Amino acid sequence: xxxxxxxxxxxxxxxxxxxxxxxxxxxxxxxxxxxxxxxxxxxxxxxxxxxxxxxxxxxxxxxxxxxxxxxxxxxxxxxxxxxxxxxxxxxxxxxxxxxxxxxxxxxxxxxxxxxxxxxxxxxxxxxxxxxxxxxxxxxxxxxxxxxxxxxxxxxxxxxxxxxxxxxxxxxxxxxxxxxxxxxxxxxxxxxxxxxxxxxxxxxxxxxxxxxxxxxxxxxxxxxxxxxxxxx
Amino acid sequence: xxxxxxxxxxxxxxxxxxxxxxxxxxxxxxxxxxxxxxxxxxxxxxxxxxxxxxxxxxxxxxxxxxxxxxxxxxxxxxxxxxxxxxxxxxxxxxxxxxxxxxxxxxxxxxxxxxxxxxxxxxxxxxxxxxxxxxxxxxxxxxxxxxxxxxxxxxxxxxxxxxxxxxxxxxxxxxxxxxxxxxxxxxxxxxxxxxxxxxxxxxxxxxxxxxxxxxxxxxxxxxxxxxxxxxxxxxxxxxxxxxxxxxxxxxxxxxxxxxxxxxxxxxxxxxxxxxxxxxxxxxxxxxxxxxxxxxxxxxxxxxxxxxxxxxxxxxxxxxxxxxxxxxxxxxxxxxxxxxxxxxxxxxxxxxxxxxxxxxxxxxxxxxxxxxxxxxxxxxxxxxxxxxxxxxxxxxxxxxxxxxxxxxxxxxxxxxxxxxxxxxxxxxxxxx
Ligand SMILES: Nc1ncnc2c1ncn2[C@@H]1O[C@H](COP(=O)(O)OP(=O)(O)OP(=O)(O)O)[C@@H](O)[C@H]1O
Ligand SMILES: [Mg+2]
Numbered sequence: 001x002x003x004x005x006x007x008x009x010x011x012x013x014x015x016x017x018x019x020x021x022x023x024x025x026x027x028x029x030x031x032x033x034x035x036x037x038x039x040x041x042x043x044x045x046x047x048x049x050x051x052x053x054x055x056x057x058x059x060x061x062x063x064x065x066x067x068x069x070x071x072x073x074x075x076x077x078x079x080x081x082x083x084x085x086x087x088x089x090x091x092x093x094x095x096x097x098x099x100x101x102x103x104x105x106x107x108x109x110x111x112x113x114x115x116x117x118x119x120x121x122x123x124x125x126x127x128x129x130x131x132x133x134x135x136x137x138x139x140x141x142x143x144x145x146x147x148x149x150x151x152x153x154x155x156x157x158x159x160x161x162x163x164x165x166x167x168x169x170x171x172x173x174x175x176x177x178x179x180x181x182x183x184x185x186x187x188x189x190x191x192x193x194x195x196x197x198x199x200x201x202x203x204x205x206x207x208x209x210x211x212x213x214x215x216x217x218x219x220x221x222x223x224x225x226x227x228x229x230x231x
Numbered sequence: 232x233x234x235x236x237x238x239x240x241x242x243x244x245x246x247x248x249x250x251x252x253x254x255x256x257x258x259x260x261x262x263x264x265x266x267x268x269x270x271x272x273x274x275x276x277x278x279x280x281x282x283x284x285x286x287x288x289x290x291x292x293x294x295x296x297x298x299x300x301x302x303x304x305x306x307x308x309x310x311x312x313x314x315x316x317x318x319x320x321x322x323x324x325x326x327x328x329x330x331x332x333x334x335x336x337x338x339x340x341x342x343x344x345x346x347x348x349x350x351x352x353x354x355x356x357x358x359x360x361x362x363x364x365x366x367x368x369x370x371x372x373x374x375x376x377x378x379x380x381x382x383x384x385x386x387x388x389x390x391x392x393x394x395x396x397x398x399x400x401x402x403x404x405x406x407x408x409x410x411x412x413x414x415x416x417x418x419x420x421x422x423x424x425x426x427x428x429x430x431x432x433x434x435x436x437x438x439x440x441x442x443x444x445x446x447x448x449x450x451x452x453x454x455x456x457x458x459x460x461x462x463x464x465x466x467x468x469x470x471x472x473x474x475x476x477x478x479x480x481x482x483x484x485x486x487x488x489x490x491x492x493x494x495x496x497x498x499x500x501x502x503x504x505x506x507x508x509x510x511x512x513x514x515x516x517x518x519x520x521x522x523x524x525x526x527x528x529x530x531x532x533x534x535x536x537x538x539x540x541x542x543x544x545x546x547x548x549x550x551x552x553x554x555x556x557x558x559x560x561x562x563x564x565x566x567x568x569x570x571x572x573x574x575x576x577x578x579x580x581x582x583x584x585x586x587x588x589x590x591x592x593x594x595x596x597x598x599x600x601x602x603x604x605x606x607x608x609x610x611x612x613x614x615x616x617x618x619x620x621x622x623x624x625x626x627x628x629x630x631x632x633x634x635x636x637x638x639x640x641x642x643x644x645x646x647x648x649x650x651x652x653x654x655x656x657x658x659x660x661x
Contacts, residue, residue, distance in 0.1 A: 059655055059658075062572075064572060064653075064654050064655050064658070065653070065655045085576075088571075088576045088577070089576075091571075091572070091574055092574030092575075092576065093574070095574075097572045097573065099572075099658065103565075103569045103572070103658070104569075105566060105569065106242070107238060107239065107241075107242035108238070116569075116570065116573050117573040117574040117575070119232065119235050119575075120232060120575060120576075120579040120582070120583075163573065167574070
């Protein structure tokens with residue numbers, strides 16, 4: 001990486017990114033030439049008022065969407081130059097998503113939900129063992145065969161975390177992962193995220209409204225009106 | 232992928248069941264319709280496969296019932312090289328059996344030259360005796376008869392009983408069961424009795440059945456017979472008014488197919504052999520293959536009709552599955568978005584929906600083929616003497632495969648729609 005002298009070299013480089021949504025004649029300029037860097041191996045927070053473009057940025061980082069202009073590189077790889085297929089592949093291999101509303105599949109058990117990313121390739125016994133291990137790490141050892149509707153919100157989000165981590169992604173992206181949880185469950189989610197970051201060395205980027213979970217060592221990025229707000 | 236697809240179907244039991252029902256009905260209908268044509272073909276195969284000889288018949292006569300030939304050709308035919316036995320036959324329609332009009336199924340008096348019949352190496356009715364005995368030369372000039380199991384059951388009579396046919400009290404000495412719908416219509420009696428009952432003169436027969444010697448080819452004998460009788464043909468068969476009515480009034484399918492089931496016309500007066508008219512087409516020699524060909528032509532027409540009917544049914548089922556899959560896909564857009572956000576490619580999503588609809592197709596195919604198969608057996612059991620449906624293993628397998636293809640095709644458009652969907656859109660909606 002470019003800056004090897006710091007403890008946490010930037011793993012994500014965003015430069016001059018513009019993202020405009022069109023709905024009919026209306027244009028919404030969600031990101032207006034945003035430039036920022038996010039360091040590797042840390043828990044980073046993207047904060048800002050509602051509608052400022054936080055989610056938009058996160059989806060761009062995860063290759064779920066592409067910007068109108070500007071460049072994004074993740075671990076030195078030029079995401080904005082990827083083809084459709086390459087982006088699919090990048091998302092499949094390198095990125096784990098955690099959503100505000102958990103997004104688990106209702107007809108699958110907790111373990112199977114964790115295994116969802118690997119269903120197309122087939123599930124080996126070893127992979128299943130790893131899934132159980134991850135669920136155990138987030139405190140769900142006794143709930144492996146429960147369906148999402150038999151789990152609390154906090155438990156469902158922990159299943160989603162295990163799912164995001166099973167492929168050992170370089171990058172874990174969370175869009176308000178504690179948005180629908182009370183403060184105790186929310187705190188627990190962050191405890192698990194920090195623990196997993198320490199164990200796997202993942203880079204975790206979380207969008208949130210709630211600054212109460214931010215700890216001194218965390219990296220914070222504040223966005224306002226689609227651009228970086230520098231304090 | 233298949234277990235996951237299967238689980239997805241199970242988690243929407245009502246929807247899957249409805250789609251399955253639509254397919255099952257369509258496929259069962261298809262099996263049912265085609266079993267009609269196959270049944271006819273099967274009957275024909277089992278009928279002609281059993282008949283090793285040649286039938287000599289008036290040219291153009293659809294069946295021996297309407298054919299008339301001079302009885303004195305017998306000696307000439309016997310002298311043809313390679314001929315083993317010549318068996319003169321007289322066929323007549325049985326109008327009243329036990330006081331009941333024999334219309335559907337029809338009944339025919341089959342007058343056999345019993346002395347010759349004894350010499351036949353293979354006689355289908357003789358082979359298939361299930362009770363009593365077959366007629367022999369001893370039965371000449373008696374009122375003895377042999378009837379089919381179906382006739383015996385219909386009139387609840389057995390060996391030793393009498394059967395009243397057109398005013399004559401026949402004595403049943405044997406019961407046969409060929410299981411061929413076309414053959415099991417005959418009441419076998421002495422040829423002289425058949426002449427008397429059918430008003431066929433002693434100088435006339437309906438047809439000759441010629442059994443070749445072992446290892447002699449049909450074609451060779453047919454050629455020799457044609458050469459022998461060239462320019463002496465009895466003239467082409469022309470339907471009389473009565474015959475035309477008789478043909479039209481009955482089931483034409485059964486009629487035109489019945490090779491042996493025929494009887495002399497009961498029109499007033501004895502029917503004479505047609506006058507020999509030089510220069511006209513010689514007699515017609517029909518081998519088992521010729522009969523089959525006629526039937527093939529008929530069933531090909533029938534197949535076309537059935538295909539049209541089936542297409543209508545299948546189209547309805549197809550639209551039903553497309554609708555089911557489309558609705559299932561649109562209500563699951565978020566699910567596909569989640570899958571994509573979790574690393575599934577568009578191809579993976581396509582495969583998943585393909586698997587689901589293929590499973591529906593397979594399920595519908597298995598159920599439909601089974602229901603169709605059971606239905607054909609039920610119909611056959613209910614109307615054993617009137618109809619013979621046959622769902623061959625080939626038909627069953629074909630409809631099963633067809634159903635799978637149908638399921639996949641129906642799932643294709645919804646799957647493409649789902650796969651094209653950007654994951655973002657799905658997630659934002661959720
Ligand atoms: N698909 C879309 N079509 C049109 N406009 C959109 C679309 N998605 C987002 N927007 C608009 O883009 C802007 C930025 O949206 P974004 O979701 O990134 O904000 P956010 O910071 O995540 O807000 P929140 O904190 O409320 O989630 C908003 O004004 C939003 O209305
Ligand atoms: Mg948001």
